[in-house]
Amino acid sequence: xxxxxxEIRWHARGGQGAKTAAMFLAEAxxxxxxxxxxxxxxxPERRGAPMRGFTRISDAPIRRHCMIENPGIVIVLDSxxxxxxxxxxxxxTAAGTVFLVNTTDAPAAVSKKLGVKxxxxxxxxxxxxxxxxxxxxxxxxxxxxxxxxxxxxxSLDELKGALVEQxxxxxxxxxxxxxxxxxxxxxxxxxxx
Amino acid sequence: MEQxxxxxxxNEAVAYAxxxxxxxxxxxxxxxxxxxxxxxxxxxxxxxxxxxxxxLVESEHSAMSAAIGSAAAGARTFTxxxxxxxxxxxxxxxxAASLRLPICMAMVNRALSGNINIxxxxxxxxxxxxxGWIHLFSENAQESYDNxxxxxxxxxxxxxxxxxxxxxxxxxxxxxxxxxxxxxDDAAWKFIGKYNPAYTLLNPExxxxxxxxxxxxxxxxxxxxxxxxxxxxxxxxxxxSDEFADLTGRRYGFAEEYKLDDADMxxxxxxxxxxxxxxxxxxxxxxxxxxxxxxxRTFRPFPAAYLAKVLAGRxxxxxxxxxxxxxxxxxxxxxxTRSAMYGLQVPVHGYIYGLGGRDFDLKQAASVIENLKKxxxxxxxxxINLLGVRL
Numbered sequence: 001x002x003x004x005x006x007e008i009r010w011h012a013r014g015g016q017g018a019k020t021a022a023m024f025l026a027e028a029x030x031x032x033x034x035x036x037x038x039x040x041x042x043x044p045e046r047r048g049a050p051m052r053g054f055t056r057i058s059d060a061p062i063r064r065h066c067m068i069e070n071p072g073i074v075i076v077l078d079s080x081x082x083x084x085x086x087x088x089x090x091x092x093t094a095a096g097t098v099f100l101v102n103t104t105d106a107p108a109a110v111s112k113k114l115g116v117k118x119x120x121x122x123x124x125x126x127x128x129x130x131x132x133x134x135x136x137x138x139x140x141x142x143x144x145x146x147x148x149x150x151x152x153x154x155s156l157d158e159l160k161g162a163l164v165e166q167x168x169x170x171x172x173x174x175x176x177x178x179x180x181x182x183x184x185x186x187x188x189x190x191x192x193x
Numbered sequence: 194m195e196q197x198x199x200x201x202x203x204n205e206a207v208a209y210a211x212x213x214x215x216x217x218x219x220x221x222x223x224x225x226x227x228x229x230x231x232x233x234x235x236x237x238x239x240x241x242x243x244x245x246x247x248x249l250v251e252s253e254h255s256a257m258s259a260a261i262g263s264a265a266a267g268a269r270t271f272t273x274x275x276x277x278x279x280x281x282x283x284x285x286x287x288x289a290a291s292l293r294l295p296i297c298m299a300m301v302n303r304a305l306s307g308n309i310n311i312x313x314x315x316x317x318x319x320x321x322x323x324x325g326w327i328h329l330f331s332e333n334a335q336e337s338y339d340n341x342x343x344x345x346x347x348x349x350x351x352x353x354x355x356x357x358x359x360x361x362x363x364x365x366x367x368x369x370x371x372x373x374x375x376x377x378d379d380a381a382w383k384f385i386g387k388y389n390p391a392y393t394l395l396n397p398e399x400x401x402x403x404x405x406x407x408x409x410x411x412x413x414x415x416x417x418x419x420x421x422x423x424x425x426x427x428x429x430x431x432x433x434s435d436e437f438a439d440l441t442g443r444r445y446g447f448a449e450e451y452k453l454d455d456a457d458m459x460x461x462x463x464x465x466x467x468x469x470x471x472x473x474x475x476x477x478x479x480x481x482x483x484x485x486x487x488x489x490r491t492f493r494p495f496p497a498a499y500l501a502k503v504l505a506g507r508x509x510x511x512x513x514x515x516x517x518x519x520x521x522x523x524x525x526x527x528x529x530t531r532s533a534m535y536g537l538q539v540p541v542h543g544y545i546y547g548l549g550g551r552d553f554d555l556k557q558a559a560s561v562i563e564n565l566k567k568x569x570x571x572x573x574x575x576x577i578n579l580l581g582v583r584l
Contacts, residue, residue: 037371
């Protein structure tokens with residue numbers, strides 16, 4: 001493996017858009033000359049069930065096709081999963097792992113709950129932002145906006161450009177504008193420990 | 194050749210490849226994880242990007258039957274399936290090959306029931322390994338797309354005239370967004386070209402009979418002529434692959450040889466797990482361990498002479514099967530490869546792994562290399578081993 005590879009694991013509930021975000025990010029980084037791989041873990045595909053998604057981003061073509069056991073970044077779209085050992089939010093994480101959690105709680109409280117020594121914990125109220133900007137509690141795109149505040153894999157403008165390209169054929173301008181606003185706000189409102 | 198870098202799922206990639214062949218007819222029935230591939234194709238047709246006539250049948254047996262009728266009528270034809278869908282086609286899968294119809298099929302590999310499981314293993318296509326189709330395997334979205342382009346040239350070549358299935362791993366490839374290079378439509382069309390059927394059902398100038406009763410008097414002779422096609426197919430597969438390499442820069446043969454030149458130890462396998470192994474092989478190579486990978490692309494026709502040549506003189510070889518042969522001697526890849534290696538005096542052992550989509554991870558790949566090291570140093574190991582299972 002030559003070059004740097006970022007491995008992201010998404011924890012969410014069915015219906016929150018984690019699959020879309022995991023795959024969208026893999027596509028968006030192509031514009032930056034990077035390689036992306038994105039996939040969900042398919043289980044009982046039902047709304048509200050815990051699910052995981054995976055994104056790899058690399059300077060070199062990505063060859064491995066396994067799940068991500070030791071993520072550099074963990075993104076949690078539903079904070080109730082922090083209370084569920086079965087969700088395995090902290091599995092394979094260590095000092096230095098970046099956690100990005102959708103919650104109204106402060107990073108210190110989330111850190112305590114996670115119990116991963118040396119982890120870098122950030123929080124953002126992505127659901128609140130989504131309700132105010134998009135009008136629906138879909139926290140996926142705001143979480144991608146927040147991610148760019150802790151990793152420079154893409155600039156905000158590059159992300160927004162990719163989003164417009166992806167969504168313009170499927171959604172109204174109102175929905176697109178809502179998502180763009182959500183990305184901006186989450187990027188600014190991220191709280192770090 | 195200017196090629197576009199895109200991110201697509203394996204299903205989308207194969208849908209594009211097939212669309213670029215401008216097939217006249219597609220007949221298919223939905224089954225996970227193939228469904229998304231036909232969703233994409235239906236979208237092409239609905240958008241006017243493809244003029245393919247879609248026959249929405251009531252079962253996979255009907256899908257293959259309709260494909261056979263269509264191909265016999267002289268139309269370029271494809272279908273797509275997975276798992277139980279392929280099992281339901283069973284009877285007519287043989288007929289497609291026996292009638293020498295160049296149908297292409299996307300085979301999105303998925304475990305067979307029971308218990309019911311939607312995830313990847315190769316037990317579906319392996320069940321049909323003696324049915325007479327050409328089986329191409331793909332590691333990632335790029336190879337799925339490339340095989341989806343080359344399949345037409347191989348199937349329709351007059352020395353072959355056999356159906357081709359393009360295998361790619363369910364979910365692991367079919368539902369993963371992956372970066373790949375795509376040919377522009379006109380370049381793909383120029384490469385694939387127009388289909389010229391030798392016979393058609395609907396030509397009164399040249400009437401033919403298709404699929405008559407064939408008993409003790411001639412059946413055997415007809416099977417003998419079918420068998421001859423598999424002798425000719427390897428050269429055509431290589432010829433088409435070489436032309437494809439000239440066009441795209443991506444080179445294919447019967448297998449990919451990864452760090453094999455000086456390798457004392459070799460892993461042999463099919464499909465997406467090859468990429469995971471390559472990353473682990475690189476780590477071992479940095480430590481000076483001479484291990485390499487042979488990723489088979491053509492499981493049918495099985496390149497026995499090629500494998501015997503490549504695997505001769507190695508200190509240890511292991512073969513990884515993503516399917517089991519119940520009551521048999523290891524998985525299908527193991528029995529065939531070991532048979533090809535007869536007389537080589539190379540220690541060989543096998544694994545069954547990843548059944549029902551069980552993740553094949555970096556640790557499992559490393560454990561395989563550790564075992565290869567032991568065997569290469571004269572150690573013993575069971576003929577068949579299970580990998581990544583709770584015992």
